[in-house]
Amino acid sequence: MAEPVPISRRPDPDALERVASALGARFGNRFSANSSVREQHGHTLTWTPNQPPDCVVWPHSTAEVAEIARLCAANRVPVIPFGTGTSLEGHVNAPQGGVCIDVSMMKRIVAVHAEDLDCVIEPGVTRKELNEHLRDQGLFFPIDPGADASLGGMASTRASGTNAVRYGTMKDNVLSLTAVTASGEIVRTASRAKKSAAGYDLTRLFVGAEGTLGVITELTLRLHGIPEAIAGGICPFPSVRAACDATILTIQSGLPVARIELLDDVQVKAVNAYSKLDLPERPMLLVEFHGTEAGVKEQSGRFGDIAAEFGGGPFTWATKPEDRTRLWQARHDAYWAALALAPGKRGFATDICVPISRLADCVEETCRDVAETGLLAPIVGHVGDGNFHLNVLCDDQNPDELARTKAFLERLVRRGLSMEGTCTGEHGIGQSKMKYMAEEHSTATLDMMRAIKQALDPLGIMNPGKMVSV
Amino acid sequence: MAEPVPISRRPDPDALERVASALGARFGNRFSANSSVREQHGHTLTWTPNQPPDCVVWPHSTAEVAEIARLCAANRVPVIPFGTGTSLEGHVNAPQGGVCIDVSMMKRIVAVHAEDLDCVIEPGVTRKELNEHLRDQGLFFPIDPGADASLGGMASTRASGTNAVRYGTMKDNVLSLTAVTASGEIVRTASRAKKSAAGYDLTRLFVGAEGTLGVITELTLRLHGIPEAIAGGICPFPSVRAACDATILTIQSGLPVARIELLDDVQVKAVNAYSKLDLPERPMLLVEFHGTEAGVKEQSGRFGDIAAEFGGGPFTWATKPEDRTRLWQARHDAYWAALALAPGKRGFATDICVPISRLADCVEETCRDVAETGLLAPIVGHVGDGNFHLNVLCDDQNPDELARTKAFLERLVRRGLSMEGTCTGEHGIGQSKMKYMAEEHSTATLDMMRAIKQALDPLGIMNPGKMVSV
Numbered sequence: 001m002a003e004p005v006p007i008s009r010r011p012d013p014d015a016l017e018r019v020a021s022a023l024g025a026r027f028g029n030r031f032s033a034n035s036s037v038r039e040q041h042g043h044t045l046t047w048t049p050n051q052p053p054d055c056v057v058w059p060h061s062t063a064e065v066a067e068i069a070r071l072c073a074a075n076r077v078p079v080i081p082f083g084t085g086t087s088l089e090g091h092v093n094a095p096q097g098g099v100c101i102d103v104s105m106m107k108r109i110v111a112v113h114a115e116d117l118d119c120v121i122e123p124g125v126t127r128k129e130l131n132e133h134l135r136d137q138g139l140f141f142p143i144d145p146g147a148d149a150s151l152g153g154m155a156s157t158r159a160s161g162t163n164a165v166r167y168g169t170m171k172d173n174v175l176s177l178t179a180v181t182a183s184g185e186i187v188r189t190a191s192r193a194k195k196s197a198a199g200y201d202l203t204r205l206f207v208g209a210e211g212t213l214g215v216i217t218e219l220t221l222r223l224h225g226i227p228e229a230i231a232g233g234i235c236p237f238p239s240v241r242a243a244c245d246a247t248i249l250t251i252q253s254g255l256p257v258a259r260i261e262l263l264d265d266v267q268v269k270a271v272n273a274y275s276k277l278d279l280p281e282r283p284m285l286l287v288e289f290h291g292t293e294a295g296v297k298e299q300s301g302r303f304g305d306i307a308a309e310f311g312g313g314p315f316t317w318a319t320k321p322e323d324r325t326r327l328w329q330a331r332h333d334a335y336w337a338a339l340a341l342a343p344g345k346r347g348f349a350t351d352i353c354v355p356i357s358r359l360a361d362c363v364e365e366t367c368r369d370v371a372e373t374g375l376l377a378p379i380v381g382h383v384g385d386g387n388f389h390l391n392v393l394c395d396d397q398n399p400d401e402l403a404r405t406k407a408f409l410e411r412l413v414r415r416g417l418s419m420e421g422t423c424t425g426e427h428g429i430g431q432s433k434m435k436y437m438a439e440e441h442s443t444a445t446l447d448m449m450r451a452i453k454q455a456l457d458p459l460g461i462m463n464p465g466k467m468v469s470v
Numbered sequence: 471m472a473e474p475v476p477i478s479r480r481p482d483p484d485a486l487e488r489v490a491s492a493l494g495a496r497f498g499n500r501f502s503a504n505s506s507v508r509e510q511h512g513h514t515l516t517w518t519p520n521q522p523p524d525c526v527v528w529p530h531s532t533a534e535v536a537e538i539a540r541l542c543a544a545n546r547v548p549v550i551p552f553g554t555g556t557s558l559e560g561h562v563n564a565p566q567g568g569v570c571i572d573v574s575m576m577k578r579i580v581a582v583h584a585e586d587l588d589c590v591i592e593p594g595v596t597r598k599e600l601n602e603h604l605r606d607q608g609l610f611f612p613i614d615p616g617a618d619a620s621l622g623g624m625a626s627t628r629a630s631g632t633n634a635v636r637y638g639t640m641k642d643n644v645l646s647l648t649a650v651t652a653s654g655e656i657v658r659t660a661s662r663a664k665k666s667a668a669g670y671d672l673t674r675l676f677v678g679a680e681g682t683l684g685v686i687t688e689l690t691l692r693l694h695g696i697p698e699a700i701a702g703g704i705c706p707f708p709s710v711r712a713a714c715d716a717t718i719l720t721i722q723s724g725l726p727v728a729r730i731e732l733l734d735d736v737q738v739k740a741v742n743a744y745s746k747l748d749l750p751e752r753p754m755l756l757v758e759f760h761g762t763e764a765g766v767k768e769q770s771g772r773f774g775d776i777a778a779e780f781g782g783g784p785f786t787w788a789t790k791p792e793d794r795t796r797l798w799q800a801r802h803d804a805y806w807a808a809l810a811l812a813p814g815k816r817g818f819a820t821d822i823c824v825p826i827s828r829l830a831d832c833v834e835e836t837c838r839d840v841a842e843t844g845l846l847a848p849i850v851g852h853v854g855d856g857n858f859h860l861n862v863l864c865d866d867q868n869p870d871e872l873a874r875t876k877a878f879l880e881r882l883v884r885r886g887l888s889m890e891g892t893c894t895g896e897h898g899i900g901q902s903k904m905k906y907m908a909e910e911h912s913t914a915t916l917d918m919m920r921a922i923k924q925a926l927d928p929l930g931i932m933n934p935g936k937m938v939s940v
Contacts, residue, residue, distance in 0.1 A: 194825070196892035424668050444656060
């Protein structure tokens with residue numbers, strides 16, 4: 001749990017007052033210091049306590065973001081970038097107060113270069129908005145975290161989702177970006193060329209930096225053609241291990257599966273109730289294949305053979321697009337479905353990622369741990385990447401349950417790390433996982449990250465109290 | 471052309487003497503200050519003048535590299551990492567002298583995790599050595615610059631090659647790495663998980679940093695299954711534009727082509743002579759498809775249709791593996807074949823990369839420029855990525871020809887930049903393209919790169935005089 005910040009870390013009250021009054025005068029009704037607005041912007045989907053910023057401003061352009069950043073830098077006031085507030089690890093909290101830059105009014109789709117399979121957008125555009133815009137041109141953007149998050153936030157947290165096994169993560173799908181630095185400079189990281197060897201990879205440095213190095217104000221994204229044919233469906237398995245083993249063999253066989261998602265039986269029950277489906281309440285893989293008609297038929301057949309080897313089946317096809325959409329919307333709503341299992345409890349959502357050879361062991365040990373600890377914690381996973389999620393449903397007013405939950409979450413991370421994995425595959429560090437940075441990385445590695453942070457944000461005002469900052 | 475370095479940038483002679491004598495005592499016959507050895511290590515494949523290091527040392531391990539780096543840091547002596555010396559842009563030159571760390575004795579394949587499709591190797595392993603080792607396990611590593619380069623050097627220069635259109639570049643195929651920093655610390659950038667959101671992407675920061683931030687001493691690489699079926703061959707076109715237009719439509723159609731390489735008619739002539747082939751001496755695409763038997767058949771058929779639309783054909787299949795190998799070896803030898811066209815001339819090899827929608831324009835304008843300037847400059851290209859290469863054959867003792875060559879190369883880069891491209895898709899900056907960094911990137915972007923360099927190498931001793939260092 002994030003500790004209260006020492007009062008000394010708060011900005012100077014006079015400086016803050018100067019900044020707030022200058023922003024109020026400059027941005028008018030695109031500025032607010034209203035307490036409910038502030039609380040909304042310290043909002044987080046999970047258990048992290050709310051730490052609101054001192055004020056919120058809604059810029060329209062990169063130039064306006066730079067203006068705000070310069071003002072904050074001159075007064076040593078923290079800056080917290082905000083997209084849709086769907087972070088799970090406290091990324092948008094303001095432990096030291098400061099100015100929240102809400103990019104939700106930066107929603108222009110600047111250009112779609114269909115012929116180059118890329119587009120240029122502002123950071124407030126959400127993934128669904130972008131795909132709505134692209135559909136007529138036969139293009140799509142594949143990265144799909146559960147929430148309909150802003151693409152700026154998705155880049156900042158190196159987001160991923162159900163298609164990552166085939167299309168990669170935000171790391172692989174941002175060609176270039178524009179960011180405003182801690183001192184209010186405007187930096188464009190790369191050209192629109194598909195590849196370049198001209199300098200340090202600043203694009204990848206900002207992707208996943210969680211707003212601690214600057215505010216992303218424009219993105220050039222790689223797009224993909226909507227596949228000619230899509231086939232998918234559900235395949236129940238006798239156990240979570242069997243489903244994981246089938247996943248491992250699918251990946252090792254080089255089958256270019258587009259999506260391969262695990263739901264354990266608890267999650268399937270939750271999804272059935274929340275999304276009014278009637279899936280068999282057993283561990284299950286949701287799979288999807290993209291390609292030509294002949295290609296997806298061949299891939300599906302091979303997957304069916306693999307599943308059968310591990311006792312999986314019968315495979316049920318979702319042949320109609322609307323059935324497929326309903327199924328994947330249900331998958332994306334897994335978080336809410338889990339919460340609905342235990343009204344009044346909070347969701348402690350977390351994710352880890354391990355090399356796929358360790359996936360079955362890791363998930364199976366985790367299931368056993370959930371049972372032994374007496375917790376309710378549905379599991380979903382982008383298992384093709386070795387990445388899985390738990391949503392521990394916890395009454396955080398019950399000290400014993402809270403203590404058991406926290407101890408379980410620590411064991412989970414350590415289990416992942418002991419299997420050569422990472423403490424987070426896609427949710428990020430934010431505030432909640434800072435303590436694991438020193439377990440995952442060596443002192444020298446963390447020192448290097450801190451040296452970069454210090455060099456690019458010497459005043460420590462860019463989204464402070466997250467990732468590596470102290 | 472690289473300017474002579476001011477004498478003040480040379481290390482203190484006493485410090486250098488201390489370092490050399492300590493290294494000699496410590497490494498014995500794995501140390502040399504012999505002048506021909508030194509010259510070999512300032513060696514470069516192209517026109518950059520030779521600037522040898524003061525001495526060369528061959529470490530066996532990460533710990534030994536760290537020991538050397540600490541000694542150099544303590545004495546403010548430059549460190550130049552060296553793989554196979556096949557850089558085209560002067561990356562291994564030592565303009566300020568110093569210690570060359572030759573990793574060619576670090577050739578262990580530490581682990582192959584076939585089940586996770588990854589391996590852990592030392593940086594001196596070359597791409598062919600790795601693939602030789604992997605073949606029995608049905609796996610391969612796809613990145614293939616022309617030379618049989620070391621994988622450490624390939625990571626450092628963000629290398630690419632003929633398979634990048636399908637499998638990505640080194641940026642996409644390094645999962646994690648170990649590096650020795652400028653102060654001699656050992657940093658591991660990431661775990662073996664396929665994805666992670668735990669901290670800054672130090673992996674991608676080192677990939678393409680050209681040894682200016684540290685020495686890569688171990689790499690965890692992504693591997694791929696050798697495709698069940700491979701089909702490929704050659705397809706001549708009536709013009710370079712027609713070949714480029716066919717490439718553009720192939721990519722835009724989402725055809726998952728594994729390789730699509732352009733050779734202009736001059737290059738085909740060169741290849742025929744050098745590699746004893748009898749290809750039709752017209753602009754030509756070499757293509758390859760990877761997949762299942764049915765899949766590659768379908769893909770090849772679609773490509774044939776696209777080629778025919780632009781007057782391409784007849785398509786000639788290389789059905790036998792040995793014919794395919796011969797064809798691709800000839801492609802990889804394009805550089806040497808070009809040189810053999812004009813004995814006694816030097817090759818001024820260069821590359822640029824543009825968004826694919828501009829490829830046909832860019833190549834066509836470049837061909838016209840070559841003709842108008844009266845140069846001999848065969849073209850090859852990884853055109854699926856919008857990336858192409860010229861090897862200008864120039865008598866550098868002829869001042870007029872040299873001046874025309876240099877002016878042409880400048881126009882080429884500016885043509886690429888004016889089309890939203892980059893001054894190098896894969897060869898890197900090294901010494902030769904430093905002057906273009908300020909044309910490609912804004913002052914703020916370059917300042918950010920310099921701030922990172924300064925933070926991680928405050929003494930400026932890591933491969934100085936390259937990329938962004940002054």
